[in-house]
Amino acid sequence: MATTTPVKTTNLKIAKELNISFEGLSYSAKVGFLKRHDKKVLKNLNGEFRSRELSVILGPSGSGKSTLLNLLSGYKLKNISGVIKVNGSPRNQKHFRHLSSYVMQDSLLHPLLTIREAMRFSSNLKIGKEMDDVEKKIRINEILELLGLTDMKDVYTGKLSGGQQKRLSIALELVDNPLVIFFDEPTTGLDSSSSSQCLQLLKKLADSGRTIICTIHQPSALLFRMIDHIYAIADGQCIYQGSCKNLVPFLNELDLVCPESFNPADYLLEISTHDYGYQNGRLNEKIQHGMNQQYRKKLSINDKQTDQQQVLLLPKIETNPISICVKKAKFSSKLQIFDPKSYCNDSDLYSTSFLRQFHFLLIRMFLLISRNPSMSVMRILIHFVVAIGIGLIYNNVGDSAKNMMNNFRYVFYSVMFLMFTAFSSLQTTFPLELPVIKREHFNRWYSVRAYYVSLMIADIPIQVFCTVIYILITYFMTNQPLEFFRFAGFFSVNLLVCFVAQGFGMIVSTIFNVKWGCILGNMIICPFLLFSGFFVQLKHAHHLLHWLFHISFLKYALEGGVYTIFGFNRGKIECDDDEELNYCRYSYPNQLLRDIGMQDCPKNSTTNCDVYMYENQKADFSKVICILILFTVVFRCIAYFIMRYRLKN
Numbered sequence: 001m002a003t004t005t006p007v008k009t010t011n012l013k014i015a016k017e018l019n020i021s022f023e024g025l026s027y028s029a030k031v032g033f034l035k036r037h038d039k040k041v042l043k044n045l046n047g048e049f050r051s052r053e054l055s056v057i058l059g060p061s062g063s064g065k066s067t068l069l070n071l072l073s074g075y076k077l078k079n080i081s082g083v084i085k086v087n088g089s090p091r092n093q094k095h096f097r098h099l100s101s102y103v104m105q106d107s108l109l110h111p112l113l114t115i116r117e118a119m120r121f122s123s124n125l126k127i128g129k130e131m132d133d134v135e136k137k138i139r140i141n142e143i144l145e146l147l148g149l150t151d152m153k154d155v156y157t158g159k160l161s162g163g164q165q166k167r168l169s170i171a172l173e174l175v176d177n178p179l180v181i182f183f184d185e186p187t188t189g190l191d192s193s194s195s196s197q198c199l200q201l202l203k204k205l206a207d208s209g210r211t212i213i214c215t216i217h218q219p220s221a222l223l224f225r226m227i228d229h230i231y232a233i234a235d236g237q238c239i240y241q242g243s244c245k246n247l248v249p250f251l252n253e254l255d256l257v258c259p260e261s262f263n264p265a266d267y268l269l270e271i272s273t274h275d276y277g278y279q280n281g282r283l284n285e286k287i288q289h290g291m292n293q294q295y296r297k298k299l300s301i302n303d304k305q306t307d308q309q310q311v312l313l314l315p316k317i318e319t320n321p322i323s324i325c326v327k328k329a330k331f332s333s334k335l336q337i338f339d340p341k342s343y344c345n346d347s348d349l350y351s352t353s354f355l356r357q358f359h360f361l362l363i364r365m366f367l368l369i370s371r372n373p374s375m376s377v378m379r380i381l382i383h384f385v386v387a388i389g390i391g392l393i394y395n396n397v398g399d400s401a402k403n404m405m406n407n408f409r410y411v412f413y414s415v416m417f418l419m420f421t422a423f424s425s426l427q428t429t430f431p432l433e434l435p436v437i438k439r440e441h442f443n444r445w446y447s448v449r450a451y452y453v454s455l456m457i458a459d460i461p462i463q464v465f466c467t468v469i470y471i472l473i474t475y476f477m478t479n480q481p482l483e484f485f486r487f488a489g490f491f492s493v494n495l496l497v498c499f500v501a502q503g504f505g506m507i508v509s510t511i512f513n514v515k516w517g518c519i520l521g522n523m524i525i526c527p528f529l530l531f532s533g534f535f536v537q538l539k540h541a542h543h544l545l546h547w548l549f550h551i552s553f554l555k556y557a558l559e560g561g562v563y564t565i566f567g568f569n570r571g572k573i574e575c576d577d578d579e580e581l582n583y584c585r586y587s588y589p590n591q592l593l594r595d596i597g598m599q600d601c602p603k604n605s606t607t608n609c610d611v612y613m614y615e616n617q618k619a620d621f622s623k624v625i626c627i628l629i630l631f632t633v634v635f636r637c638i639a640y641f642i643m644r645y646r647l648k649n
């Protein structure tokens with residue numbers, strides 16, 4: 001017992017400060033279209049980024065800064081060689097995600113949320129029930145105060161300036177108190193004053209005990225002086241690592257003398273881009289691929305004391321998942337080294353439960369829909385206008401035997417129209433939201449499953465409403481039979497087609513971007529249309545093509561629609577006053593079903609043909625409903641797995 005207590009204290013302290021080191025880190029990207037080959041982007045990098053230091057990765061454009069940041073944060077996981085360590089132990093990516101956040105170059109925000117709302121959603125998604133609303137509010141206020149956003153709480157994020165958006169991006173990630181924060185080009189697009197404010201803020205975060213790693217393309221002299229640790233790369237190799245003060249002496253030792261009036265960062269950049277001949281090899285050799293630590297800043301005792309005081313600037317690290325894991329581990333006597341794996345299980349990856357994530361995502365989606373109703377209003381309007389148009393075109397065809405073929409066309413058109421509008425309804429949502437979702441998902445706000453389910457559910461009310469409007473108007477204007485089961489059946493089939501088409505639209509949108517989705521989506525859906533049974537009947541098609549009919553969900557939808565309108569023993573229909581014809585072919589709608597190849601009465605049938613057809617229609621209609629439900633489930637599952645794959649890669 002006597003030996004256990006001090007070990008716990010030490011390790012809790014270690015767990016609150018993380019040093020990230022890497023050894024022999026290389027990364028190759030696959031390039032080329034026909035002739036694929038590996039392009040070495042990072043070559044044998046070594047180094048260490050410590051807590052309480054503002055570390056900056058410098059280098060010319062295309063040198064590999066963002067790639068290194070992506071590797072260290074775990075955003076890129078493939079084609080890597082070498083080791084990344086956290087406090088000396090090999091990084092466990094899953095558990096490292098508990099501890100870190102990634103603020104991307106573009107401030108990817110929902111423009112229609114206010115700062116207050118964005119912060120509330122962030123805290124509700126990232127922090128579970130262990131903190132009540134009052135505590136969350138206090139924390140949000142503290143963070144906004146720290147970032148100078150208090151006066152703008154009720155401003156829409158889309159109306160903020162670039163610098164304010166950047167600060168908000170940081171604020172959103174601070175709510176769960178990450179120990180390590182990665183920033184990709186935090187000063188890009190900011191003027192010098194905002195850049196310096198931004199870097200001051202990062203310095204504050206570092207001083208409070210965090211590990212801050214960011215990339216900066218070309219820092220001004222002012223910014224350069226604020227940096228604690230520089231990691232410079234050129235052509236994918238390390239050309240310097242150490243403090244900014246030691247950079248000039250380091251270059252001097254290689255006879256590269258920085259003029260006094262020059263910003264050393266600019267001078268280093270000029271050297272790295274071969275303005276003074278090719279020097280990168282020499283620099284890389286002298287810094288020993290990043291292994292040479294002699295140019296690092298040495299912390300004086302005074303520095304350390306100041307740092308200890310600065311820790312108080314930010315909320316205490318309490319609700320961070322690692323703290324939860326550490327709490328669980330407090331009773332573990334095995335707490336010898338920092339290894340969250342030993343006491344964090346997989347379900348801890350997100351700080352909140354699936355239901356909580358789903359709940360807040362759904363609220364956020366409804367809020368965003370209500371703030372930008374133009375899309376929904378447009379959908380409703382289109383359904384209304386088209387329904388009136390179709391109602392006029394096919395006016396009263398429903399109870400006229402002479403117009404049975406026109407009535408069949410009405411059924412076909414309804415299925416197609418609802419299918420196409422539903423297909424394109426969600427086609428743009430995911431590709432447009434993808435960058436934001438990627439950021440939030442990577443920073444453990446919510447799982448793909450929670451996002452996907454809420455996206456699906458959020459659209460149901462509007463889709464149902466649009467379908468109701470269309471069917472109600474056209475059904476009555478075309479004078480279809482006033483029998484509830486026929487109306488309900490026709491509505492159900494059409495609603496299911498919408499759900500199938502939305503699932504199919506989701507597959508297309510998860511594979512392609514908006515442009516390609518719009519071009520290819522309609523082309524991909526055309527074969528389903530061709531094999532719906534409207535243009536060519538199955539029995540007339542070549543037998544090698546029959547399977548295409550069987551996988552066309554539109555064939556089932558059309559059959560379902562036709563059965564509800566013409567089937568189920570629908571009685572004799574009046575033939576109007578066509579005096580030229582005393583023979584009316586479709587007085588009995590079963591004849592139409594035979595003509596369009598949807599029902600056959602076997603020649604040798606012993607039972608009454610009408611009874612036989614009625615029984616078959618009942619069975620076929622149930623089959624149609626089941627198949628459409630199956631298509632809905634299968635398409636949506638496929639879309640989910642593709643989305644998961646895309647968000648995880």
Ligand SMILES: Nc1ncnc2c1ncn2[C@@H]1O[C@H](COP(=O)(O)OP(=O)(O)OP(=O)(O)O)[C@@H](O)[C@H]1O
Nearest residue numbers: 029030031041060061062063064065066067068217
């Ligand atoms: N997945 C990839 N496929 C092909 N090339 C890649 C890939 N990832 C990185 N590269 C290449 O590696 C090099 C370094 O890219 P990276 O984005 O890391 O540079 P950078 O230093 O951050 O540049 P910038 O400052 O312009 O953002 C570039 O030439 C880039 O084209």
